[in-house]
Amino acid sequence: MRELPKAYEPQKYEDLIYKRWEESGFFNPDNLTGEPFSILFPPPNVTGVLHLGHALENSLMDTMIRYQRMKGKKALLLPGTDHAAVATQAKVEKDLIKHGHLHPREEYGREKLLDIIREFAESSKATILNQIKKMGTSCDWSRLAYTFDDKRSLAVNIVFKKMYDHGLIYRGYRVVNWSVKGQSTCSDDELVHIERDAKMYTFKYSKDFPLVISSTRPETKLGDTAVAVNPKDEHYQKYIGQTFVVDVGAQKPLNIKIIADDGVEIEFGTGALGVTPAHSAIDYEMYSKQKAQGTPIDLVPVIGTDGKMLAAAGDKYVGLTVIEARIKFVEWLKENNLLIKEEDIKQNVGTSDRFGDVVEALPLTQWFVDVNKIIPSKNKSLKDLMKEAVTVGHNGDINQKIKITPERFEKVYLNWIDNLRDWCISRQIWWGHRVPVWYKGEEIYCDLKAPEGEGWSQDEDTLDTWFSSGLWTFSTLGWPDDLKDIGAYHPTSWMQMGNEIIFFWMARMILMTTYAVDAIPFKEVYIHGMLRDEHGKKFSKSANNGIDPLDAIKEYGCDALRLSLLSGISPGNDSAFYKEKIEGSRNFVNKLWNISRYVFLQIEKADKNILKPKAKTLSDKWILSKLEIVKAETEKLLDRSDFSLAVENLRTFTWAEFADWYLEIAKVESGKEEILNYILNTILKLWHPFIPFVTEQIWSEVYGADKILMVEKWPSAVIPTVVEESLLQFETIRNIVTGIRVLRAENKIEPVFKLEAMIGAGKKLNLIKENSEIIKSLARLESLEILEKAQKSQTSAGFVEGDVEIYVELSGAIDLDKEKERLQKEFESLTKFINGLENKLANEEFVKNAPPAVVEKEHQKLSEAQAKLDKIEAQL
C-alpha cells in the first residue's frame, strides 16, 4: 500500500471519483437490489446558476440517498429541471431590455421570442446539471427529466383534460391579479406583499350623498356601484336598499346602491365602504354575493390591462395612468368641496413576485381550478384531498399519511388550505405549456391534440408553472405510459424543500397527485430553512454577500462544503453560513485523511472485510463499545433526518475519542492493528454519505480503485441497552487524569508525582500506562474520604495510596453536624432521583425511541448516582 500524501487535496480527486461512480452504474437503481427508496429532485429553475441553497438541497438529498443505498436499498435520486414559466420569461425579457430591446414581445413576436428563451433555458440547464455533478450528487442521469419536455408536457395535457372533464377546471370572468409590467395574471400565492406609504382620502361622491367613504385609490371610485355598510349599523340601516345616482365625472353617472355586508366594520373609518367590484377582489366577492341573492349591482371596469383608464372612466380620465387619474380626481374633489380628509398611512400592497410591479385587480376571463367542487367519483373536493393527505391519510388510510418535518408546518399548510380560493392557472406569457383548448366560434374543444377540421384556434394562454411541477413525482416516473417505475418508486420515500415553496409546490403536488393518481406524492417531507450570512442577512446580489458554491468547492473541496452546510442546522429554521464554517469542515476532512494515513501505515495488509476483533485491553473495550454506540446513533439520527446531530456525534467519535485517545494509546500499547483497521473501515462507511469524495478516495487508496465504498454495506449496530463496565472504567480514568490537573490548579490536592509531564498526547498516555496502578487508586478516591481524613487532623491530611502520597489542605475547620445534615439531604434527593431515573429507563417507549447515546448517558448517570448513594449511606 502506498503512503497517502500529507494533506488531502480535493481538487486532485473529485472529478475522477465522480466519473468512477457514474461509470459504475450504481447511480441507477436498476443495477441495485433490495427495497426501492426514492427521492425526487425539486427541479431547479432554468433561470441561471445554482446558489448555496441548492448546494444545501443537494447535500441533504445526496446524504440521504447514499445512506439508503448503503443500507441495501434500490436507491433512486431522480434529477430534473424546471422551465419556470414566468420566472424564465421575465429573466430573459429583462436581459433583452437591458440590451436595448425595450419591447421584446412586440419586437420578436411569439415564436422568435420563444426561441430566444429556449436557447437561454437550454444553456442554463447545461450549467445547472454540471453544477449538480460538481456537488457529488449521486443521481440517476438516465432518468433525467424536465418539466417542459415531451413526456412531462403530455402528462400536463392529460391531467388538464381529466380535470376539465370533471368540471374541476373552468373558464370564468372574475377579478384576478394583473401585472401590467408582465402583461399577465398571477395567482394569489405569487404576490409579494410590501408595505408602502399611501394617502387615505375621505370624501363624498356628491353634496347630496348621505354617506362618507374613504379610499387610497380614489381613481377606482369612478367605477363604484355600491356602498356597503354593516347591517347592524344603526346610522346607516335606513339607507340599505336605496340607490343614489351620482355624477363624479365618469362616462355615465354612477348608480350607487347601499348594500349590507357583515364584513364591514362599524367602527372602522366612516363605517361605510365604497364598493368597486371591478377593481378589488373583496368588492368582487360582495358583487357575487349580491348577484346570488338576486339583488345584483353593476360591475364597471375603469382600468385596462395597460394600466390606463378606460373610456368608462370618463372623457377627463380616459388614457391617463392610474396615478395621473388619481391626482386629477382628487383635484376635482377639492374643487367641489367633497374632500373631507387626507391623511398619510402605511399600506400593504401586493406586487408581482417576478415583475415587481404593484398588481392591479381586474376582471378578466381566465382558467381556474375549482378547489371546492365535489369530485363525483370521490365525493370529496380537491381541498378535502389536500387536507386528508396530511391528517387522516389519503382515502382515510393512515399508511398514506404524509409526515412533515418539522411538524409545525402541518398547521401552516392546513390554515392555508382553509383560506384557499380557486387557483387561477392561465398566464398570458408565452413560455410554458399552452392551454390544451381550441375554439371555433362558440365551440370549445379540450383534448391532448388539436381537433380535426378547419377553423380551430388554440387558446393563447399558457399554464402556471406550478401546474406542471405539481405532477412532478409521477410525471417523472413514466406516468401514464410506463407504470413500471411508478409501481416501484411511487409514492416517493422522502422529499426535501425550502419553506418558501410549501404552498407553491408541496400543496400543488399533494393536490395533483391525490387527484390524478390516487396516491400521496411522498411519504415524508423535510422542510429546510434559508441560508443567511453571518449577520443573519439574506444572500443577495444587491447585498453582494453571496458565496458561490462552485468557488467554495474549488477552494475547500466539495466535502468541506457539504459538511459545513449540514452542520448546525435544524429543520425549518434558517441558519447562518460563512467562510469559517467551511474552513472548520475542511480541517476535519483533512483530519480524517491523516487518521487514515497514520492507521494504514501501521497495518501490514489492510482487510476490507475485517470482522469485529476481540478486545484485549480496557481501551479496546472502550473504543469498541463507543463505536457501537455511534453506529447505532448515526443510523437512528439519519432515519429521523437529523443530519446535524449525526455529523456532530460522528465528529466527536472520530476526532476526540478515536484520534485523540485511542490512536495515542495505540502508540504505546501494541497489537491493536486489527481494531484500528476495523474501526477505520467502519467510520469511513459512516462518513461516506456526508463526505463521499474523501472517504471514497481513502478507500480506493487502501483497497484499490475497483472497490467502491459507495455500495459497501452500511455498518448497522444493535442498540446497546446496558453500558459495559469497561466503558465506565475508562471514562473514569479519562476524567481522573484531567481532574487532578483541575484540583492542582486550585491548590487543594498536591500529588507527589509530577504531572507537568502530562503535556503532549503521547506522553499523556505514557503516563497513564506507567502509572496505571496509581490511576486505579485515584479512581477509588472520593472527596468524602479525603474530607474525612482531613477532618481528623482539622487542617490538613496526607495519606498514602499505593505509591501516591496525597495531601489535602483545608481552609477552615468543618462542622461535622452540618456536614451530616447536608449528607442526609443529599441522600434523600439522590434516592428520589434514582427512583425517577429507574422509572424512566424501565419505560419501553423511551428506550425504543430515544437515541442510544441518550439511553447510554442515562444509564451512566444512574450507576454513578447509585455508587454515590452507597457511599453516603456508608458515611451516615
Added chain:
RNA sequence: GGGCAGCUAGCUCAGUUGGUUAGAGCACCUCGUUUACACCGAGGGGGUCAGAGGUUCGAAUCCUCUGCUGCCCACCA
C-alpha cells in the same frame, strides 16, 4: 389583525417523552519543532439558558404573563 418561530458562551448554533455540574464549532488566552495531521496537539477562560411568576424531588426543556427580533398569512376600505 391572525398565526408561527427565535431570544442559550464574544460569534454561529445544538440541546431527544423534564434528570444532578448546560454542549459544539469558530474566536480568545497559556504551553508545545512529540516523525499521521500546525488544516496539529495539551490545557484554560467565558453562560444567573430574554425577564417575571407557577408546576415538580428536579426546569433551558412543561404552564401563564411580559419584552424584543424575524417570518408567513390577511378583504384596515
